[in-house]
Amino acid sequence: MSIIKSLTEDLKEIVKNAGYEVEELLLQPSSRPDLGQYQINDAMNLAKKYGKNPRTIAEDIVKELECDRRFTNLNIAGPGFINITLTDEFLIDSLNKLTNNLDENIDKLKYKKVIIDYGGANVAKALHVGHLRSANIGEALKRLARLLGYEVLGDAHLGDYGRPLGLVIKEIKEMYPDLPYFDEFYTGSYEELDLPITNEDLEKIYPLASQKGKEDEEYLEDARKITLKFQNHERGYYELWKKIVDISKEDIKKVYDELNVSFEIWNGESDEMEYFEDLIDIYQSKGLLTESEGAKVIEVAKEDDNSPMPPLLIIKTNGSKSYDSTDLAAIIERKKNYNPDEMWYVVDGRQELHFEQVFRAARRAKLVEDNVVLEHIGFGTMNGSDGKPFKTRDGGVMSLKSLIDLVNEETLKRINSETVAEEEKAEIAKTVAIAALKYADFLPYRGTDYIFEVEKFAEIEGKTGPYLLYSTIRMKSLLTKATNLELKQDKIFEFKTETEKEIALTILRLPVILNRSLDTKSLNDIAEYLYKITSLYNKFYSENKILTEENINLQTSWLTLTKIVYDINITLLNVLGIKVPKKM
Numbered sequence: 308m309s310i311i312k313s314l315t316e317d318l319k320e321i322v323k324n325a326g327y328e329v330e331e332l333l334l335q336p337s338s339r340p341d342l343g344q345y346q347i348n349d350a351m352n353l354a355k356k357y358g359k360n361p362r363t364i365a366e367d368i369v370k371e372l373e374c375d376r377r378f379t380n381l382n383i384a385g386p387g388f389i390n391i392t393l394t395d396e397f398l399i400d401s402l403n404k405l406t407n408n409l410d411e412n413i414d415k416l417k418y419k420k421v422i423i424d425y426g427g428a429n430v431a432k433a434l435h436v437g438h439l440r441s442a443n444i445g446e447a448l449k450r451l452a453r454l455l456g457y458e459v460l461g462d463a464h465l466g467d468y469g470r471p472l473g474l475v476i477k478e479i480k481e482m483y484p485d486l487p488y489f490d491e492f493y494t495g496s497y498e499e500l501d502l503p504i505t506n507e508d509l510e511k512i513y514p515l516a517s518q519k520g521k522e523d524e525e526y527l528e529d530a531r532k533i534t535l536k537f538q539n540h541e542r543g544y545y546e547l548w549k550k551i552v553d554i555s556k557e558d559i560k561k562v563y564d565e566l567n568v569s570f571e572i573w574n575g576e577s578d579e580m581e582y583f584e585d586l587i588d589i590y591q592s593k594g595l596l597t598e599s600e601g602a603k604v605i606e607v608a609k610e611d612d613n614s615p616m617p618p619l620l621i622i623k624t625n626g627s628k629s630y631d632s633t634d635l636a637a638i639i640e641r642k643k644n645y646n647p648d649e650m651w652y653v654v655d656g657r658q659e660l661h662f663e664q665v666f667r668a669a670r671r672a673k674l675v676e677d678n679v680v681l682e683h684i685g686f687g688t689m690n691g692s693d694g695k696p697f698k699t700r701d702g703g704v705m706s707l708k709s710l711i712d713l714v715n716e717e718t719l720k721r722i723n724s725e726t727v728a729e730e731e732k733a734e735i736a737k738t739v740a741i742a743a744l745k746y747a748d749f750l751p752y753r754g755t756d757y758i759f760e761v762e763k764f765a766e767i768e769g770k771t772g773p774y775l776l777y778s779t780i781r782m783k784s785l786l787t788k789a790t791n792l793e794l795k796q797d798k799i800f801e802f803k804t805e806t807e808k809e810i811a812l813t814i815l816r817l818p819v820i821l822n823r824s825l826d827t828k829s830l831n832d833i834a835e836y837l838y839k840i841t842s843l844y845n846k847f848y849s850e851n852k853i854l855t856e857e858n859i860n861l862q863t864s865w866l867t868l869t870k871i872v873y874d875i876n877i878t879l880l881n882v883l884g885i886k887v888p889k890k891m
């Protein structure tokens with residue numbers, strides 16, 4: 308159990324000894340640091356419960372606290388706020404439990420199995436900026452939940468099923484009508500067949516085909532028919548579809564790799580649609596599948612809805628299977644294959660209605676037990692300075708690769724030529740660029756939009772990824788130098804300055820931040836915390852000359868503090884999926 312948690316538990320006991328029962332007690336960082344490090348505000352609530360003056364209650368509690376040697380400088384402010392300060396001795400003891408064992412400072416949660424659906428890249432289409440946040444947030448939530456004791460599986464949930472692929476195949480057929488895939492009399496094997504198409508070609512083919520489809524009704528109709536063909540596993544078309552998926556997947560993996568994002572499950576919507584028949588059976592047998600204007604739908608409206616709740620579309624009027632149905636089929640598949648306690652969907656907030664419909668439909672047929680959590684974790688968009696989703700200069704959709712390149716250009720300018728050799732520059736700049744992009748993405752609460760400001764994100768000073776990397780590398784370099792000089796870094800004996808105490812208190816807050824982040828499913832608290840502990844540390848670093856300090860106990864204390872902060876930074880950057888280069 309973390310120090311802060313066991314302290315909170317003990318405080319409840321102390322309050323009880325003073326004659327009062329509290330269920331939850333909050334040890335909050337003080338809003339008046341001049342009066343104490345923490346404050347307890349429970350006397351006000353207890354006053355109502357016990358019909359007493361809150362100040363009297365606060366006095367009773369303080370009397371008990373005074374007997375405890377962990378606390379000092381106890382005082383009461385205003386109507387009954389109790390201010391508490393921890394003794395240096397207790398703070399030092401607490402930190403000494405954390406050297407080489409950060410786990411002591413993490414409150415694990417009860418085991419749960421979670422599947423996170425994130426990523427959502429589309430086959431044969433370049434990943435665009437919209438896919439960035441899903442990948443970042445999904446990956447970080449996965450790592451955070453694991454750190455806190457959950458078993459978590461990430462599913463890439465590739466968009467490999469719908470009409471875009473029909474369009475791509477249609478265009479390939481226009482380009483190469485003689486390919487055996489289109490020959491219904493071809494009896495040979497498809498294995499060795501060469502497809503004269505690269506991923507780059509695919510990324511050009513889709514926009515072209517999509518444009519043609521808009522202008523030419525017949526072309527679009529063909530693409531629709533082709534979509535049905537590969538969906539129905541019609542030889543030739545299905546085999547071509549598989550080849551395209553393979554080519555594209557390889558490239559998608561590369562982009563996710565660059566972002567330090569990986570998945571345990573590489574399913575696509577097509578894999579989920581293997582459960583489409585089951586889906587129809589379930590809903591039909593329960594009488595939940597209804598006809599509406601030639602389409603098949605599931606009603607999901609409730610009487611007390613105060614905004615329109617359209618039915619979930621399963622089969623469209625033209626007979627094709629809908630996007631809605633892919634997510635419903637996925638629930639059946641995941642329940643069957645993994646039986647998780649929770650399913651999370653890290654998908655753009657603009658799909659909120661879609662997920663509300665899907666979840667309601669799932670509940671109606673009890674696809675999962677009532678206690679299985681289905682949660683849409685929506686996020687806001689990354690906008691340009693005009694406040695609209697970030698676009699290319701000519702107003703097109705910005706690919707994720709171009710976005711990374713933009714940031715890369717900026718970080719490359721800032722790599723230190725004195726410490727980094729020319730041939731290492733490019734790779735390091737890339738790592739820093741990803742850090743810049745990711746950190747900026749985590750800083751705002753996930754639900755809010757933010758503006759892409761490349762220069763600001765890449766800056767080495769300020770609340771940025773590069774600042775965190777630079778500072779963390781400097782901590783590491785100090786520790787390495789100390790190791791080479793055979794200096795110890797395993798015990799804190801004393802604090803010299805207020806800054807050190809502030810760092811110590813910030814270290815103790817770590818578990819609160821981690822749990823809150825998982826509660827809100829947003830990484831902004833962790834991003835802020837990283838900045839706070841890092842900038843405090845840097846202040847301390849500039850205030851002291853650690854390596855030349857003559858008081859050995861003080862020097863050991865400082866190095867040990869450095870080590871704990873470094874461990875925290877590495878752990879949290881890893882949760883955020885941010886890699887730390889050796890130098891920059």
Ligand code: ARG
Nearest residue numbers: 424427428429464466634654
């Ligand atoms: N492939 C979709 C897109 O690019 C996102 C998929 C979202 N995930 C889901 N389970 N529906 O817009």
